[in-house]
Amino acid sequence: MQKDSFSTLPTGRFAPSPTGRMHLGNVFGALLSWLSAKSKGGQWLLRIEDIDPQRSRREYAQLLMDDLQWLGLSWDGEPVYQSERGDIYEQYFQQLKAQGLTYPCYCTRADLLATQAPHESDGRVVYPGTCRPKTIGTIGTIDTIGTIKTIAPPAAQRLIVPDREIAFTDGHYGTQSINLASHVGDFIIRRKDGAWAYQMAVVIDDALMGVNEVVRGRDLLLSSPQQIYVGELLGFHAPAFIHFPLLVNEAGQRLSKRDRSLDMGELRQRHTPQEIIGMLAFHAGLLKEPQPVSPDELIKKFAWQQVPCEDITIRNLSI
Numbered sequence: 001m002q003k004d005s006f007s008t009l010p011t012g013r014f015a016p017s018p019t020g021r022m023h024l025g026n027v028f029g030a031l032l033s034w035l036s037a038k039s040k041g042g043q044w045l046l047r048i049e050d051i052d053p054q055r056s057r058r059e060y061a062q063l064l065m066d067d068l069q070w071l072g073l074s075w076d077g078e079p080v081y082q083s084e085r086g087d088i089y090e091q092y093f094q095q096l097k098a099q100g101l102t103y104p105c106y107c108t109r110a111d112l113l114a115t116q117a118p119h120e121s122d123g124r125v126v127y128p129g130t131c132r133p134k135t136i137g138t139i140g141t142i143d144t145i146g147t148i149k150t151i152a153p154p155a156a157q158r159l160i161v162p163d164r165e166i167a168f169t170d171g172h173y174g175t176q177s178i179n180l181a182s183h184v185g186d187f188i189i190r191r192k193d194g195a196w197a198y199q200m201a202v203v204i205d206d207a208l209m210g211v212n213e214v215v216r217g218r219d220l221l222l223s224s225p226q227q228i229y230v231g232e233l234l235g236f237h238a239p240a241f242i243h244f245p246l247l248v249n250e251a252g253q254r255l256s257k258r259d260r261s262l263d264m265g266e267l268r269q270r271h272t273p274q275e276i277i278g279m280l281a282f283h284a285g286l287l288k289e290p291q292p293v294s295p296d297e298l299i300k301k302f303a304w305q306q307v308p309c310e311d312i313t314i315r316n317l318s319i
Contacts, residue, residue: 010213010240012037013045013206014068014075017052018060022067024262024314025217025247025255028280032244033215034073034295035302045209046075051082051201054193067264071273072295080209082201089196092204092234093189096159101233102189104155105131127185132160157190159200159230166225171242172304173218178225187226203227207236218243218311219254242304245311247283255314262314283312 014030016022022030037044046065050056065079096102112125161180169175180187189200206214221243228238247255255262267276274292281298282290285306 010037010040010042011045011210012042012213012215013047013209013211014073015047015049015202015205016064017049017055018057018064019052019055020060020257021263021265022064023255023257023259023264024267024276024280026064027067027071027264027276028247028284029215029217029244030068030071030073031277031280031295032284032307035298036215036242036304037213038295039299039302042213043076044073045077045211046079047205047209048079048081048083049198049201051196051198053083053195056083063264067268070268071277080205082196082205085201085205086196088208089201089204093157093196093200096189096233099233101160102157103131103133103160103186105158105186105188106153106155107131124184126182127158127187129186131155131158132186154192156188156192158186159189159233160186161226161229166228168224168228168238168241170221170224171240172307173221173243173309176221176224178222180225180229183222184226189230199223199226199230203230203234203236206239207231207234212237212239213242214239215242215244217246217254219246244284245308247314248311250313250315252311252313254311283314284308 012033014033016026016030034044046068048061048064050058050061061079061081068075093102107127107130109125112127112130161184163179163181165177165179167175167177187197187199189197191197205211221241224241231238249255249259257263272292274294275290277295277298278287278293279290281287281293281301285308286298286301287293
């Protein structure tokens, strides 16, 4: 099932979550990943990450595909829907479980926040190993004090991580190195409600789809070591990672679906596709000034060296 005989040409992907209308930050990511692949003669795939059944909507998936086509960002092949791939994730989860690398966790976020402050500025909490088995590979359902339960409440599934550095070279931000034990601790690969976690599904999908270049926002930069580790355990080659700066508002906050003036529903009423692409190309350092342009016209202009590393402020929430 594995597709890891990578060619010299890149296979990139855009993997949006259909939880609302695309906004300008999503389009920025789509454009950069499309240009990175196409400028080297590669493919660009589309994966709909509708893995969260509580928030994902098929109508949003249809809207984002319509928006991509309207912008001139066409993908290769058929879209892949994560919601249709549960059996595949289950197969690989069982592989990890058979190695004694997973265990059930009954902790709530409230439990974790009661024991430590959120890490850094992103609200991240390092898991302290409350439910971790005393001996790696222990078989059984373990509660928070280490006793065997006969009937257990719903539990998340965590993956045991090593106390070692995982390093990689990002195509835009250079060498990165993270110790997973101190950075996140054992992390969730399946939620209590049965939904597969991002860090599990994304690794499997990228490998099986033949993706060898992952282009995404720098907010996911430090997720890469987690994904490299999962890939190692499952026998996958890691893709090349290239992260880019975020579009932020004047308060320094990342653009989101809350910024309704910058969602595609609003933007399509006020601008042409070429105007939107041209403005984003200007902020990406590909044009000296904003001017209407199509994605195809930018292919020969694209180089990662031109893209800034610092986050990009969109002033007055207007383009």
